[in-house]
Every structure is written in structure tokens, then in C-alpha cells.
Amino acid sequence: MNPMTSCCLIVGCFWLAIFCGSSTCMLAYNDDHPHKWEMLYLVHQWPVTVCKMNDHDCKDPILYWTIHGLWPDKAEDCNSTWHFDMSEIKDLMDDMNKYWPDVIHPNHTRFWKHEWDKHGTCAASLESLNSQKKYFGKALDVYKKIDLNSYLLKIGIKPGNSSLQLAAIRDALTSIYNVTPKIQCLAPEEGQLQTLAQIKFCLTKEFTLRNCTEPKSDSPPAHEDHFFKMENLLNCNDTLVYYPSHVHLYK
Ligand SMILES: *[C@@H]1O[C@H](CO)[C@@H](O)[C@H](O)[C@H]1NC(C)=O
Ligand SMILES: *[C@@H]1O[C@H](CO)[C@@H](O)[C@H](O)[C@H]1NC(C)=O
Ligand SMILES: *[C@@H]1O[C@H](CO)[C@@H](O)[C@H](O)[C@H]1NC(C)=O
Numbered sequence: 716m717n718p719m720t721s722c723c724l725i726v727g728c729f730w731l732a733i734f735c736g737s738s739t740c741m742l743a744y745n746d747d748h749p750h751k752w753e754m755l756y757l758v759h760q761w762p763v764t765v766c767k768m769n770d771h772d773c774k775d776p777i778l779y780w781t782i783h784g785l786w787p788d789k790a791e792d793c794n795s796t797w798h799f800d801m802s803e804i805k806d807l808m809d810d811m812n813k814y815w816p817d818v819i820h821p822n823h824t825r826f827w828k829h830e831w832d833k834h835g836t837c838a839a840s841l842e843s844l845n846s847q848k849k850y851f852g853k854a855l856d857v858y859k860k861i862d863l864n865s866y867l868l869k870i871g872i873k874p875g876n877s878s879l880q881l882a883a884i885r886d887a888l889t890s891i892y893n894v895t896p897k898i899q900c901l902a903p904e905e906g907q908l909q910t911l912a913q914i915k916f917c918l919t920k921e922f923t924l925r926n927c928t929e930p931k932s933d934s935p936p937a938h939e940d941h942f943f944k945m946e947n948l949l950n951c952n953d954t955l956v957y958y959p960s961h962v963h964l965y966k
């Protein structure tokens with residue numbers, strides 16, 4: 716191969732790479748639905764772990780799973796001009812305060828605004844979620860229907876227990892719901908156990924439970940929510956897991 720040919724080959728490959736790269740870009744760009752998503756997560760959080768992750772001692776922490784959010788899997792921040800308006804959800808206030816509190820700050824408004832801005836504006840592409848009242852109301856309905864707190868107690872999985880096997884929790888949930896939720900943990904500190912943090916149930920656009928297997932698609936998954944500094948949660952490992960009943964800050 717003479718130097719001229721190999722040079723052309725290299726240049727050719729270079730252009731081919733550019734072309735292929737930009738054509739996938741074009742496809743993504745021309746998509747009719749720039750914020751396409753396929754399923755929803757109803758994310759439950761364990762308040763004690765949230766407190767710990769935020770270095771907050773949360774005197775008298777809440778001892779039931781609360782809502783973190785209702786999140787489309789592949790879209791976020793979809794409409795910056797659609798502002799959160801507390802007056803639209805005033806009828807939901809009792810449930811919002813009880814089941815969807817900001818476990819760190821006494822005023823929950825900033826948390827709800829964040830959830831609406833980041834996730835609600837994307838979920839609103841569904842007619843059944845296309846207002847703030849529908850979005851927050853539906854999340855509360857689904858949360859009550861899943862009723863995770865009652866089921867966990869019924870099968871004897873109680874906070875304060877540090878001899879729970881992750882697999883036992885997961886298998887119990889799978890047999891109750893016929894789907895396997897994602898269970899996320901805070902990685903252990905030196906000599907400690909992983910700590911239970913979040914349980915994410917996956918839902919279809921019709922709000923039925925589904926398995927969380929990744930749907931085939933080119934769009935990247937949305938990021939973890941950063942409101943509570945929980946971006947470094949991991950899937951729990953198949954070992955013992957700590958389900959804390961009080962905040963213990965190691966410092
Ligand atoms: C964004 O929200 C505004 C205000 O509610 C609305 O008028 C507009 O249609 C929305 N845009 C999209 C693309 O949904
Ligand atoms: C919470 O903060 C919002 C604005 O950030 C304010 O409008 C609202 O009145 C506050 N709520 C309470 C209960 O203090
Ligand atoms: C903790 O969970 C294990 C396994 O389910 C159970 O055998 C044990 O009795 C529980 N301990 C407490 C203190 O609840």
C-alpha cells in the first residue's frame with residue numbers, strides 16, 4: 716500500500732465516522748418527541764437514610780417509606796415555562812405533607828417545585844398527567860395502591876433490623892407484586908453494612924406495575940435526582956442490608 720492510498724483510507728474513515736456520528740444526531744434531532752420516555756418510576760425513599768446521606772440528624776425521623784417522586788425513565792426538565800403553582804395542589808395538601816414530605820427541610824415547597832420542574836413537566840406529555848393536580852394526585856394514588864409500608868410490615872420486614880438479606884426482601888416483594896422493583900442502597904462505610912435507601916417501582920403509561928428491565932431505546936436514561944444528594948446510590952448487593960430506625964451519623 717503506498718503512502719497516498721493509506722492516507723486516503725484514513726481520511727475516508729475519518730469522514731465516514733463524522734457522517735455516521737452526525738446521522739444518528741440528525742435522527743435524534745428530527746424525532747417528533749424530543750422528550751420521549753417509556754416508563755415511569757414511582758420512587759419510595761427511606762427517610763432515615765435520606766437524613767443520614769444529608770448529614771442531618773432529623774430528630775424523630777419519619778418511620779415509613781415516603782414518596783421521592785414519579786419519574787419518567789428518559790426525560791427531565793421538559794418545560795421551563797410551566798411553573799410550579801402551589802395553589803393547583805392545595806386540595807392534596809394533607810396527603811402531600813404526610814406522604815411526600817421534604818424530610819430534611821421544614822418547608823416542602825422547594826422539593827415539590829423541583830419534582831415538578833424536573834420530572835412532572837415531562838410526565839405531563841401523558842393526558843392523564845397533564846396538570847400539576849393530575850401529576851401529584853396520580854403519584855399519591857399509585858403510592859397508596861402499592862401500599863409498600865403495610866406489605867413490608869406484614870411480611871415482618873421492620874426497621875431497626877440489621878440481619879436482613881437483600882434477596883429475602885427482593886423475593887418477598889416480587890411475590891407480593893409479581894414484579895421486581897429496583898432496590899437501592901447507600902454503600903457501606905468501613906466495617907458497616909449497606910443501608911437500604913430507595914425502592915423504585917416501574918410502571919407502564921397506564922400505571923400498571925411492570926418489571927424494570929431496560930426497554931430497548933437509543934435515548935440515555937435520565938439521571939438520578941439530585942435534590943437530596945442521593946446521586947451516589949447503588950443497586951443493593953445480594954448480601955445483608957441494614958434497615959435503620961434511627962439516624963446514626965459516623966463522624
Ligand atoms: C410548556 O408549558 C406552557 C405553560 O403551561 C404551555 O403553554 C406550553 O404549551 C408547554 N410547552 C410544551 C412543549 O408542552
Ligand atoms: C414555603 O415556602 C414558599 C416559598 O418558598 C412560601 O410561599 C410558603 O408560604 C412557605 N410555606 C410555609 C408553610 O411556610
Ligand atoms: C430481622 O429479620 C430477620 C429475618 O427476616 C428475622 O428473623 C428477625 O427476627 C428480625 N429481627 C428483628 C429484631 O426484627
Ligand SMILES: *[C@@H]1O[C@H](CO)[C@@H](O)[C@H](O)[C@H]1NC(C)=O
Nearest residue numbers: 889892893894895924925926
Ligand atoms: C416480572 O418478571 C418475573 C420474573 O421474570 C415474572 O415472573 C413476572 O411475570 C413478570 N411480571 C410482569 C408483570 O411481567
Ligand SMILES: *[C@@H]1O[C@H](CO)[C@@H](O)[C@H](O)[C@H]1NC(C)=O
Nearest residue numbers: 900901902903909949951952
Ligand atoms: C456492591 O459490591 C461492589 C463490589 O464489591 C461494590 O463496589 C459496591 O460498592 C457495592 N454496593 C453497595 C451498595 O454496597
